[in-house]
Amino acid sequence: MITVSSTQLWVHDQDEALEFYxxxxxxxxxxxxxxxxxxxxxxxxxxxxxxxxxxxxxxxxPGQPIMDEATAAQVRELTAKGFAGTVFLATDDCRAAHKELVARGVEFVEEPTEEPYGIDASFRDPSGNHIRLTQTKEMSF
Known part of the structure; x- marks a missing residue:
């Protein structure tokens, strides 16, 4: 069996990211x-x-030998714009989690909104990565 153990986000400053997360x-x-x-x-x-x-x-x-400086600069720019990856965080109560995270200083770019799949909100980390906070509901097709 294959499972997912981790995912990776590009960050501009690991100490700042560590503090945020x-x-x-x-x-x-x-x-x-x-x-x-x-x-x-x-x-x-x-x-x-x-x-x-x-x-x-x-x-x-990374820099050389993994990435040349032009590519690294592009990755940093895409990350800052929120287009280098998205993490989806799940919660049982999106509105309560939103309220708690706002109290901790997280700035949301989208408030909790009813969607066909549940309640969804979004924010960015200090590097610009797009994070979605979602309370899903069962869907039938």
Whole structure:
């Protein structure tokens, strides 16, 4: 069986992202390592409490030899615009979670709205990544 263990978001500053995802969103650190033999590379992964085996890797945009500077600049620009990836966070009560996150300083770009699939809202992280907060309902087709 194949399962999903983590996903990755590009971030402009790992420390700023760590602060946002842990203090504002309430996630916990899964892994935070910088192996000396990897020249300053940092693997930073966070995830929701109580959901081991599921995480978000907060990865800085790499330079050479992974990406040339022009490509890295494009990735940073797309990230800042919210087009480098989207994370969907699930909740049982979107309006209550929205209220709690606003109280923690999260700025939403879309307030909770009734949609055919449930209640949905969105915000961005400090790097610009688009995050959706969704309370889904069962749908029949």
């Amino acid at each position: 842990t203090r504002k969103l309430g996630m916990e650190v899964r892994v935070d390592v910088s192996p000396p033999e990897m020249g300053g590379f940092r693997w930073l992964e966070v995830g929701p409490p109580g959901r081991e085996g599921m995480g978000i890797v907060l990865m800085t945009v």
